[in-house]
Amino acid sequence: MRQVVVRPERCVGCMQCMAACAAAHSESGYLASAMRESPLPAARIHVGSGRYGEGFPNRCRHCDPAPCMAACLPGAIYRDQSWDTVLIDPNRCINCASCAMACPFGVIRYHRDPWVSPGRAVAVKCDNCLHRQAKGLIPACAEVCKSGALTFEEPDRAMKRRTDEMARRTAGYVEQERSGEEAPGFMLLRRLKKRAGQLAESGAGLR
Amino acid sequence: MRHLILGSGIAGLQAARAIRSAQPEAAITMLGREADPPYARPMISHLLEGAVEPSHLHLGLPPEVRLISEEEAIAVDAADKTVTTLQGRKLAYDRLLVATGADPRGIRAENADLDNIHFMRTKAQVRDMLQELTQSRRALVLGGGLVGFKAAYAFLRQGLEVTMLIRSEYPLSQQVDPVTGSLIRDKLEENGLNVLVGRDVARFDDDGSGRVRRAELTDGSVLDCEVAVIGKGVLPAAGFLQGSGVDVDLGVLVDEGMCTSARDVFAAGDVAEHYDLARDKRWVNAIWPEAADQGRIAGLNMAGVPARYPGSLSRNTIRIFDMDLTTCGLVNPPPETGYEILEDGEAKKNTFRRLVFSGDRLVGVACVNRIENAGVLRALIASRAPVPCAREDLLRSDIQPGGIFPFFQ
Numbered sequence: 198m199r200q201v202v203v204r205p206e207r208c209v210g211c212m213q214c215m216a217a218c219a220a221a222h223s224e225s226g227y228l229a230s231a232m233r234e235s236p237l238p239a240a241r242i243h244v245g246s247g248r249y250g251e252g253f254p255n256r257c258r259h260c261d262p263a264p265c266m267a268a269c270l271p272g273a274i275y276r277d278q279s280w281d282t283v284l285i286d287p288n289r290c291i292n293c294a295s296c297a298m299a300c301p302f303g304v305i306r307y308h309r310d311p312w313v314s315p316g317r318a319v320a321v322k323c324d325n326c327l328h329r330q331a332k333g334l335i336p337a338c339a340e341v342c343k344s345g346a347l348t349f350e351e352p353d354r355a356m357k358r359r360t361d362e363m364a365r366r367t368a369g370y371v372e373q374e375r376s377g378e379e380a381p382g383f384m385l386l387r388r389l390k391k392r393a394g395q396l397a398e399s400g401a402g403l404r
Numbered sequence: 405m406r407h408l409i410l411g412s413g414i415a416g417l418q419a420a421r422a423i424r425s426a427q428p429e430a431a432i433t434m435l436g437r438e439a440d441p442p443y444a445r446p447m448i449s450h451l452l453e454g455a456v457e458p459s460h461l462h463l464g465l466p467p468e469v470r471l472i473s474e475e476e477a478i479a480v481d482a483a484d485k486t487v488t489t490l491q492g493r494k495l496a497y498d499r500l501l502v503a504t505g506a507d508p509r510g511i512r513a514e515n516a517d518l519d520n521i522h523f524m525r526t527k528a529q530v531r532d533m534l535q536e537l538t539q540s541r542r543a544l545v546l547g548g549g550l551v552g553f554k555a556a557y558a559f560l561r562q563g564l565e566v567t568m569l570i571r572s573e574y575p576l577s578q579q580v581d582p583v584t585g586s587l588i589r590d591k592l593e594e595n596g597l598n599v600l601v602g603r604d605v606a607r608f609d610d611d612g613s614g615r616v617r618r619a620e621l622t623d624g625s626v627l628d629c630e631v632a633v634i635g636k637g638v639l640p641a642a643g644f645l646q647g648s649g650v651d652v653d654l655g656v657l658v659d660e661g662m663c664t665s666a667r668d669v670f671a672a673g674d675v676a677e678h679y680d681l682a683r684d685k686r687w688v689n690a691i692w693p694e695a696a697d698q699g700r701i702a703g704l705n706m707a708g709v710p711a712r713y714p715g716s717l718s719r720n721t722i723r724i725f726d727m728d729l730t731t732c733g734l735v736n737p738p739p740e741t742g743y744e745i746l747e748d749g750e751a752k753k754n755t756f757r758r759l760v761f762s763g764d765r766l767v768g769v770a771c772v773n774r775i776e777n778a779g780v781l782r783a784l785i786a787s788r789a790p791v792p793c794a795r796e797d798l799l800r801s802d803i804q805p806g807g808i809f810p811f812f813q
Contacts, residue, residue, distance in 0.1 A: 205806055245803075246807060247806040248807060248809075248810055255806065262700075264779075267696045267700065268693040270444045270446050271461070272463055291460070293721065294723060294728065294730070295721050296779075297730065297776050297777075297778050298693070298719050298732060298782055299782075301780060302780065303777035303780040303803075307776065398794070
């Protein structure tokens with residue numbers, strides 16, 4: 198089954214995935230009108246900053262076994278076997294935040310959300326856009342991502358591609374920045390950021 | 405294969421689920437002391453608070469599990485592979501799981517057996533308390549640990565006048581540091597809780613019909629109350645294992661596969677003594693999520709699927725009024741033991757964070773507000789790996805894995 202595959206090294210931190218995700222989980226379903234809704238639709242994917250200020254798209258991995266599921270007191274978190282997706286039943290969720298301590302990736306948020314439950318704060322996280330997938334669409338974050346940091350594909354295929362890339366790099370056939378690892382057009386920016394970060398870490402300044 | 409599970413709490417339930425998933429045909433028997441079928445124990449305080457219905461606590465059993473309720477094991481013969489119950493039944497097993505949980509600690513005060521003086525451990529006890537709530541105006545809570553704290557919070561939400569007696573300066577002193585502790589105390593007092601420090605109950609007085617009327621404290625003062633809760637911690641319920649051939653320290657000693665010293669006997673949950681990943685020593689972490697994990701690992705091993713449990717971490721997540729709090733690992737290390745502490749708050753976001761380091765490892769964390777990324781730090785503690793980034797970065801409330809682990813070389 199196809200899944201959203203994250204390649205953080207290609208993320209340029211544009212946050213379009215967050216906007217697309219919020220819009221996909223809004224009442225109207227469109228970005229322009231979603232922005233006028235109350236409560237404001239919220240993204241389930243969170244672009245944070247990496248070690249050197251570069252983008253890092255953080256999204257539910259739908260782990261198996263899922264630590265959040267084991268830690269959920271009322272048994273509100275479950276796995277949809279047919280979609281291989283970890284979901285939260287908003288009616289069972291008591292907003293106790295036990296899952297916050299369980300999730301090693303910090304992808305669960307707690308708030309009122311127009312999509313899952315009006316009027317009450319509950320735990321909210323990525324649902325693999327099952328409502329879109331049911332209509333033959335792919336998850337909104339992967340659809341909107343321009344840099345290839347989020348792709349929707351078979352995990353096996355993604356793993357093979359990753360292995361090949363790594364093999365080419367270690368064999369020294371292709372230079373890192375030409376191996377397709379990084380987003381096109383952003384190589385220079387990312388290298389500068391990384392260099393500045395390293396200098397700052399070593400105490401030489403220049404941030 | 406006959407599996408016998410002593411205890412119907414979350415450890416026993418997760419074990420039953422794991423066994424059933426690996427062995428669809430195995431016979432599973434579960435022995436529970438309580439009349440209620442398995443339920444989410446930590447939610448009984450939500451029940452007392454009136455925030456949920458009793459049915460909300462219900463946790464379903466996997467298919468074909470025989471549950472014997474209101475029956476308690478009193479002896480285990482590990483050589484003969486049998487368990488004797490208080491009710492006189494003798495049960496044979498091929499694999500045994502001890503998941504009997506823990507019992508609340510009692511108190512020394514006189515007349516502590518009066519009506520309306522409760523422990524808060526079971527759904528039945530909370531049901532009793534709820535029935536009395538309408539006739540109660542003032543509640544007394546003994547102990548500022550998790551149970552005492554949760555009882556006090558629930559009573560406050562139910563509109564009672566609540567007094568909490570604690571030995572230390574602030575509630576949850578075992579879980580949190582002084583700064584966080586005083587934040588909790590302030591928040592509770594702001595919402596009407598009366599906290600008395602350094603005092604205990606010497607005796608309870610009868611109202612003439614066997615119910616508690618007031619408490620006389622060790623300093624001679626008197627407090628009127630119609631309901632009292634004892635929250636002085638719990639002890640592993642392992643007394644019945646004496647002479648069974650199963651080694652018991654404070655809890656039942658288990659190895660990485662949740663096996664005890666006796667063949668084919670496993671233990672999991674609040675009764676088990678495993679290893680604490682932050683303290684680096686044997687420890688009983690009597691908390692629900694660890695019980696759930698231990699139960700699953702024990703169940704897999706009982707069913708012949710090798711699984712390893714690396715160790716446990718104490719942790720708690722608490723929401724009081726509009727304040728969120730979460731702690732994990734060793735938050736209050738003993739003074740002058742070489743632990744380093746880093747703490748800071750973000751005034752704009754109303755947050756506070758305390759980090760405890762041992763050498764190059766993170767071993768403890770307390771977060772006040774913006775707790776949604778706390779699990780990232782828990783995972784870092786559990787990994788026992790050297791902190792891969794600048795320590796100060798971990799203080800940021802928006803830290804996520806990409807900010808900690810280098811992902812591009």
